[in-house]
Amino acid sequence: MARQTAFRAAVPAVALVLVAAACGGGDDDASTSGGDGATSIRVANTSPTQPGFVPAKFGVITYGENFGLDMTIDDFTTFDSHAVATQTVLSGRADVVAGSLVSNLLLNEQGQDFKLFCPYIAQDDFVIAGANGIDSVEDLFDPNTRVALDSPGGAGDVILNAMLQALGQDQTAADIPGIQILESSGLRTTAFASGDVDATVIHDYQYYEAAEQATDPVIIASLFEEVPDFVKEGHAAPAAWLEENAELAANYCAAVLMGMRELSADYDAFVGAVEEFADVEEMPDDETLRALHTSAVDYGFWPGEDGGLSEESITFMAEVGVKSGLLEEVPAYEDVVAVDILERALELVEEQS
Amino acid sequence: MASTTKPAAATFDPTGPMLMWTLRITSVIALLAAWEWYGRKPESFTIAPVSEVATAMWDGFASGDFGRALAGTMLTMVVGYVIAAVIGVGVGLWIGVSRYAQNTIEPLVHAGYATPVSLLIPILGIYTGLELRGRIILVVLWCVFEILVNTSTGIKEVPPALIDVGKSFNASKFDLYRKVVLPAARPYIFLGLKIGVGRAIRGAVTAELLLSAANLGRVLLGAQSTFDIPTLLAGIVLTMLLGLVLMRLASLVERRSLAYRTA
Structure with missing residues (x-):
């Protein structure tokens, strides 16, 4: 009985090893494109x-x-x-x-x-949107400003950093003290519209949707205008x-x-x-x-x-x-x-x- | 005269725990070796070698990042779970004993049970906020229905003969529920609470990934977007270990609480 149990315990691990080996076995036959002709x-x-x-x-x-x-x-x-x-x-x-x-x-x-x-x-049509009195890039670095952005390395993060660089700011998104990580621009729009955050990076059509509900909304900067490169x-x-x-x-x-x-x-x-x-x-x-x-x-x-x-x-x-x-x-x-x-x-x- | 009895068992018992442990340990070593081997292949980008994952795990704890993330996730999970347990057991009991609740509340519970909780995230974001409160409510939604359905089922499954015996002793309605119905339904209730632990972990990490990123969810998202695969895998392994430990604890509590059945 104990031997049976031991073998049962070993089976999943052995199966995993075999699967890993199979995965590592190359995939030559899967490629149907590329090459001559x-x-x-x-x-x-x-x-x-x-x-x-x-x-x-x-x-x-x-x-x-x-x-x-x-x-x-x-x-x-x-x-x-x-x-x-x-x-x-x-x-x-x-x-x-x-x-x-x-x-x-x-x-x-x-x-x-x-x-x-x-x-x-x-x-892209991304903009830095501000509300609740936040209307400049300097305001983003105020400890009381709640800024929604995606993870470091995400599209919004890179775009914000590019805009900050183009606007002559020495600081980056990593220096914003009140940052909240919201991965999807849709969620950032919701948070901006409902007043959960004071600034964010979203598409301009999302800004106009949210602006109807947000308090004192303003476009602080837009990517295509500020960063032509x-x-x-x-x-x-x-x-x-x-x-x-x-x-x-x-x-x-x-x-x-x-x-x-x-x-x-x-x-x-x-x-x-x-x-x-x-x-x-x-x-x-x-x-x-x-x-x-x-x-x-x-x-x-x-x-x-x-x-x-x-x-x-x-x-x-x-x-x-x-x-x-x-x-x-x-x-x-x-x-x-x-x-x-x-x-x-x-x-x-x-x-x- | 030569003895006919066989000598005592040899040092190695092929059916004993030694073989089992040898196989277990060998399996784990084989698995880790396969992981290391596959991770070192040039075309393996999303599977880092296990040695690099172990280093990332060590670095994560040494810097305090993983410890803080783990504590934050546990806080979300525990608060959400406790709320879900109170609501789930309470409402489950009510559904179990009340025809009115069975006709009015139970269909809604079944609808909620079948609905993927992730669908509610955009709505949750509006009404509960995206921070701790929203995450806790997501955890509650993730596990409350499991606890609730198991509790109400347990109550309904109490054998009528047991209740009849209670009545024959002139037990009051209160005593009937306290001394007969609840103890008989305990296995179901504890099963629901145990399954709820696993769902609470999943709910907490999902909330941290899909609402405002925080704790373990933030670690995972940050590592993914910067292609820090060892840290990403270390975070995933950490989440799995958290689940393993908490589920083991839940099983232990369940066994202890139901020990009277085997006593």
Whole structure:
């Protein structure tokens, strides 16, 4: 009986060991894209596709064929975490990560040789919103000010630090004494509207929704006005994969850039793309979409003309990462951006235009 | 004349506890070795080697971060659990003995039991705030229905023969409940309270992740967003260990409280 019990005790552990061994056994057969003659790329998105993020999917699905791609919407998989999306690529179940630029720089610094090769979305409509008499960035550092933000390294945190840097502040989000960590911008909007916090970083349409309830609401600063060099998200892939699949990556990026150009020029196409590709429960109203489109065009959310990943902007973003304590140093531009692929994509777009 | 009795048992008993412990320890070592091996593979990004996780755990406690986080999570959990236990046992008793409560309250309880508590978070945020109060209410919601349903079931399951015996001794209604119904329903009540402990831990950590991030939830979110995988895994292991210890304690309390059944 005791022997039986002992064996029973051993079974789960042995099973776990076998599962771990199986997981570590590589995944060669799972990869169906990449390599010679490949026509599709499997993209791991690190967050749901918001309305402003649609040009990439729109471009690939609409113009992919022009660049020899054979991709469908099933080639895009949405995750809720950059780490999980990255693991998916490293395990061979996806080829490319579309996500936060600073997170990609952080990955690179941690020894994962990922390179950016294509933009995803450069800017965003985030604003620093204040209420209850909080109307300047200096007020954020008052011990009595309750400021809602996401975790260090999250999108809101990076955006706030970029705005503080652009506004000449020496302090960062980490120095705000009254900080409350609220991961979702929806929850931050709720807290701002109900008076639970005095300031936060949210989308501007969320600000206008909350402003109806908040006391003395004010936009203290907006990302696209204050930080023209900001690059929010980009496409990145392991350097070895990019080396093997340079032309495929350039074709993919060319389709993305075409999508950005098309949606910048055509509001109706943008509305159609949001309907088809955005992961939203409810379609935003026309006023919200028009405001987003206007900001996107005026402030270069979709850098379809030049690719957006300039040395100046990457260096700026790395400096924000260093100042925030996320990165240890500013990396060399060519170590983190596959410039040749981006330039080739721009050439391909010019050939088509 | 040579003895026919066999010599005393050898030093190794194949059915004894030594084999069991050897296998247990070997299994744990094999598991940790597999974890270390897999974590060291270049393509393993979200599984850090166990040695790095152990170092992160040590650093977390040495800096005081883990201790403070653990204390904060325990506070949320204990306060929420105690409130849930009082409400759950009280209302469960009422449902168990009252036809009125069975017809009015019980359907609502069943609806609440089947509703994922996470769905309530946006509403909770508005009415309870996102700090400690909101987190405690989330813990209460997470475990109250389990305690409540088990208590009412226990009361309803008391054998009628026991109640008849009580009545035959001219027990008052109060004595009938105190000396017959409640003791008979105790196994169910304690089962509900034990399961409630596990749910309270899950509720506390979920609240700390999804409302205003705090304590263990804040440790986990911060580590995730900065790709500090060893600290993330150390936080997860710490949460699991917390659950293990508290569930063991709950089982111990349950066994002690029900010891009269085996006495």
